[in-house]
Amino acid sequence: MTYDARFRVWRGDAEGGELVDYTVEVNDGEVVLDIIHRLQATQSGDLAVRWNCKAGKCGSCSAEVNGMPRLLCMTRMSTFTEDETVTVTPMRTFPVIRDLVTDVSFNYAKARQIPAFTPPPDLAPGEYRMQQVDVERSQEFRKCIECFLCQNTCHVVRDHEDNKQAFAGPRLFIRAAELDMHPLDARTDRVDFARDGQGIGMCNITKCCTEVCPEHIRITDNAIIPLKERVVGRRYDPLVWLGTKIGRRKA
Amino acid sequence: MTTNVEHHDYDVVIIGAGGAGLRAAIAAREAGMRTAIVCKSLFGKAHTVMAEGGIAASMGNVNSNDSWQVHFRDTMRGGKFLNSWRMAELHAREAPDRVWELETYGALFDRTPDGRISQRNFGGHEYPRLAHVGDRTGLELIRTMQQKIVSLQQEDERESGDPESRLKVFAECTITELLKDASGAIAGAFGYWRESGRFIRFAAPAVVLATGGIGKSFKVTSNSWEYTGDGHALALRAGSTLVNMEFIQFHPTGMIWPPSVKGILVTESVRGDGGVLTNSEGKRFMFDYVPDVFRGQYAESEDEGDRWYTDPDNNKRPPELLPRDEVARAINSEVKAGRGTPHGGVFLDIASRRSPEEILKKLPSMHHQFKELADVDITQEPMEVGPTCHYVMGGVEVDPDTAAAARVPGLFAAGEVSGGMHGSNRLGGNSLSDLLVFGNRAGRGAAAYVQGLGERRPEADESVVAAAAEAAVSPFQQEGGENPYTLHQELQLVMNDLVGIIRKAEEIEQALARLADLRARAQHLTVEGHRQFNPGWHLALDLRNMLAVSECVARAALLRQESRGGHTRDDYPAMDPAWRGKLLVCSLDGDAVTIEEQPMAPMREDLLALFKREELAKYLTPEELAAVPPTPEAADSSDGSQR
Numbered sequence: 001m002t003y004d005a006r007f008r009v010w011r012g013d014a015e016g017g018e019l020v021d022y023t024v025e026v027n028d029g030e031v032v033l034d035i036i037h038r039l040q041a042t043q044s045g046d047l048a049v050r051w052n053c054k055a056g057k058c059g060s061c062s063a064e065v066n067g068m069p070r071l072l073c074m075t076r077m078s079t080f081t082e083d084e085t086v087t088v089t090p091m092r093t094f095p096v097i098r099d100l101v102t103d104v105s106f107n108y109a110k111a112r113q114i115p116a117f118t119p120p121p122d123l124a125p126g127e128y129r130m131q132q133v134d135v136e137r138s139q140e141f142r143k144c145i146e147c148f149l150c151q152n153t154c155h156v157v158r159d160h161e162d163n164k165q166a167f168a169g170p171r172l173f174i175r176a177a178e179l180d181m182h183p184l185d186a187r188t189d190r191v192d193f194a195r196d197g198q199g200i201g202m203c204n205i206t207k208c209c210t211e212v213c214p215e216h217i218r219i220t221d222n223a224i225i226p227l228k229e230r231v232v233g234r235r236y237d238p239l240v241w242l243g244t245k246i247g248r249r250k251a
Numbered sequence: 252m253t254t255n256v257e258h259h260d261y262d263v264v265i266i267g268a269g270g271a272g273l274r275a276a277i278a279a280r281e282a283g284m285r286t287a288i289v290c291k292s293l294f295g296k297a298h299t300v301m302a303e304g305g306i307a308a309s310m311g312n313v314n315s316n317d318s319w320q321v322h323f324r325d326t327m328r329g330g331k332f333l334n335s336w337r338m339a340e341l342h343a344r345e346a347p348d349r350v351w352e353l354e355t356y357g358a359l360f361d362r363t364p365d366g367r368i369s370q371r372n373f374g375g376h377e378y379p380r381l382a383h384v385g386d387r388t389g390l391e392l393i394r395t396m397q398q399k400i401v402s403l404q405q406e407d408e409r410e411s412g413d414p415e416s417r418l419k420v421f422a423e424c425t426i427t428e429l430l431k432d433a434s435g436a437i438a439g440a441f442g443y444w445r446e447s448g449r450f451i452r453f454a455a456p457a458v459v460l461a462t463g464g465i466g467k468s469f470k471v472t473s474n475s476w477e478y479t480g481d482g483h484a485l486a487l488r489a490g491s492t493l494v495n496m497e498f499i500q501f502h503p504t505g506m507i508w509p510p511s512v513k514g515i516l517v518t519e520s521v522r523g524d525g526g527v528l529t530n531s532e533g534k535r536f537m538f539d540y541v542p543d544v545f546r547g548q549y550a551e552s553e554d555e556g557d558r559w560y561t562d563p564d565n566n567k568r569p570p571e572l573l574p575r576d577e578v579a580r581a582i583n584s585e586v587k588a589g590r591g592t593p594h595g596g597v598f599l600d601i602a603s604r605r606s607p608e609e610i611l612k613k614l615p616s617m618h619h620q621f622k623e624l625a626d627v628d629i630t631q632e633p634m635e636v637g638p639t640c641h642y643v644m645g646g647v648e649v650d651p652d653t654a655a656a657a658r659v660p661g662l663f664a665a666g667e668v669s670g671g672m673h674g675s676n677r678l679g680g681n682s683l684s685d686l687l688v689f690g691n692r693a694g695r696g697a698a699a700y701v702q703g704l705g706e707r708r709p710e711a712d713e714s715v716v717a718a719a720a721e722a723a724v725s726p727f728q729q730e731g732g733e734n735p736y737t738l739h740q741e742l743q744l745v746m747n748d749l750v751g752i753i754r755k756a757e758e759i760e761q762a763l764a765r766l767a768d769l770r771a772r773a774q775h776l777t778v779e780g781h782r783q784f785n786p787g788w789h790l791a792l793d794l795r796n797m798l799a800v801s802e803c804v805a806r807a808a809l810l811r812q813e814s815r816g817g818h819t820r821d822d823y824p825a826m827d828p829a830w831r832g833k834l835l836v837c838s839l840d841g842d843a844v845t846i847e848e849q850p851m852a853p854m855r856e857d858l859l860a861l862f863k864r865e866e867l868a869k870y871l872t873p874e875e876l877a878a879v880p881p882t883p884e885a886a887d888s889s890d891g892s893q894r
Contacts, residue, residue: 029508029512045780046778060292101446112405117356130359139361142391144394182357
């Protein structure tokens with residue numbers, strides 16, 4: 001089954017650009033990335049797009065399809081009708097480099113601010129013992145393929161460029177939660193960092209990040225809300241506050 | 252032209268940011284080297300993330316009978332005794348430490364009930380040996396080392412105020428040429444930023460190649476666009492050599508439908524966790540394909556194979572878990588005999604063998620992949636699978652201990668781009684451990700080399716840099732040339748159809764003629780647009796590498812008149828002990844690929860003693876066997892043939 005689809009693809013660079021119309025062949029079982037590749041091979045050799053694995057595992061081909069943040073390799077053409085125009089645009093939250101490729105260095109800069117995993121001082125390599133049930137909580141967040149679609153869709157930065165300074169975004173909140181929940185991480189101040197270093201308070205849990213996550217990580221429910229609760233517990237509960245002063249309890 | 256070239260000075264430049272590159276970078280930086288990592292994609296996107304099953308390391312957490320010796324033996328068997336035995340030994344000995352080390356970087360592997368790292372069964376491994384995280388182990392490995400590198404940068408920031416003072420990632424940057432001084436020693440590397448198209452030059456006395464494989468020269472492949480054989484070609488052009496290039500691993504289970512996903516990998520864990528292969532008649536055909544060298548090591552009935560999953564000490568493993576080359580050939584034969592599935596593969600069935608809950612727990616990303624890409628629910632129905640080009644065993648000829656590349660001082664190679672470790676066929680799970688063990692050794696080897704140079708720094712002549720720049724822009728200067736995408740598609744068909752899973756002399760000769768034609772046409776490529784993030788231009792430059800490496804594969808495949816591992820000759824179907832001791836070594840003479848035979852060093856006696864004489868007799872020539880000292884105690888009771 002083959003048909004000619006109408007595509008509109010954003011072409012341009014940091015200086016500006018426009019949506020360009022294409023008519024392009026679509027075959028059974030194809031995904032949007034296949035069509036972008038066909039455009040490259042047959043109509044527009046210099047059309048810029050990032051991609052690697054083409055199997056939803058590397059998180060490179062993030063873009064917006066008809067306005068929705070998506071991985072191009074996991075968006076099947078069969079989800080559109082044959083007479084529907086498919087519009088592909090770059091992620092809006094990050095500066096455009098060229099065509100569908102954006103500058104995602106914001107995410108790497110934020111990642112470098114999180115204090116790294118701190119190994120337990122009393123255990124040698126090979127001596128780590130953890131229960132499966134305990135590692136599973138952090139493992140959920142380590143499924144993250146760093147496609148940055150959650151960062152792209154988060155309105156705290158999508159619509160407010162000036163928030164980027166103080167706000168790390170959902171990708172980095174799950175990193176904070178992952179370290180906080182790691183059974184053997186030696187640091188006890190993960191929650192403080194989420195509040196003071198990452199601006200987790202600016203998130204108002206609209207769950208947009210969870211909705212667009214191609215790995216179906218429950219970002220809001222399993223990472224952000226628990227972190228926020230612990231921020232509240234640690235900071236504003238007088239009994240816990242007292243506990244942290246007189247004991248060595250990790251709030 | 253060279254005035255517009257960005258310049259950087261480093262001690263060690265690592266090309267590639269997959270598992271081997273990142274591990275090499277950590278080792279070089281920890282040895283005090285100023286280290287650059289240069290990679291074609293974003294940091295953390297390397298092809299290693301596609302590795303699913305696990306990391307092979309004889310930690311013995313699930314079965315305490317395991318040891319490095321058993322792992323070594325399995326590796327040599329898997330490679331049909333063509334492996335560099337020294338590499339296989341180092342790999343088996345060091346893999347457990349390299350895995351445990353990852354936990355100190357923050358890795359979270361799946362656990363055993365007593366809290367240790369869990370280990371799973373895999374093809375060719377006698378005991379459960381693969382440390383894993385569901386079926387996304389490669390992602391865990393990359394993310395863990397990516398985060399370790401960030402943590403080293405944080406240390407440097409605390410010390411010097413600059414996180415990139417000693418370790419910097421140059422992402423989306425492609426190296427097109429290695430630079431050497433007049434004596435032939437490495438002096439640096441030249442390339443371009445993909446984003447801007449601007450040129451960049453590194454001055455560095457040591458370069459570690461960690462560029463991965465060559466799969467993008469084949470039409471049906473599990474490899475990403477990055478796998479264009481860059482490191483193989485860079486090494487060749489720099490004067491180094493490639494070994495074992497005829498051996499290409501076709502993973503037995505790639506997706507085959509729909510066409511746009513053809514080749515995408517279906518992890519071997521499906522079989523390790525109970526999945527079986529059946530043909531259109533519903534028959535579990537692998538029982539018919541146990542070759543002589545493995546007879547006695549695999550179950551002979553379905554019942555025994557099924558019992559093995561719960562009682563491995565008293566039963567033999569099912570033949571679905573034979574090494575990959577055997578399974579791939581078997582599938583190929585079934586399809587050829589007319590017992591294939593509607594889309595030309597075979598069925599891989601886990602739905603009828605395990606509960607949906609168990610499948611979702613153990614194989615979540617396979618479930619996701621099939622659901623999203625093929626509309627198949629693997630908890631309810633079988634998958635359709637067929638062989639896909641997955642891995643090249645061949646690569647840069649290296650010194651096993653230091654990873655130093657042959658003939659070029661200052662050049663090192665680790666991971667898939669290096670050759671020898673896996674012999675004629677790699678076992679699943681041995682790739683991730685290879686990356687860690689030899690990535691570490693390459694980083695340390697490069698550091699020791701640089702320290703040994705003292706104050707001396709090889710320098711490249713400016714004319715060398717100018718020539719590299721000129722070669723890189725040449726596709727823009729041609730009018731009316733060919734479209735690089737068209738040429739690439741033709742190359743993929745040639746390699747797939749004529750130098751693919753089953754080969755014969757006439758077809759390989761045809762392939763060589765076609766490759767010569769493609770090579771001539773590739774001199775006249777035209778790309779549109781400008782240098783800023785231009786994939787057409789990038790492909791035009793990568794094509795040169797793919798063509799050179801493809802020619803090595805084809806020439807070596809024509810010369811080796813036997814079938815072994817990832818090299819199957821229809822016209823020479825048997826494994827020939829006379830060929831076992833020979834390596835085919837590729838080098839460049841001007842533009843032409845030349846190949847020489849090189850005898851392999853005989854295996855050390857204590858390693859030989861790990862095998863029974865009867866087993867060695869299957870691989871060695873009578874003369875070689877006669878030279879093996881008699882060892883009455885040979886091969887302890889953990890030999891697979893005992894069960």
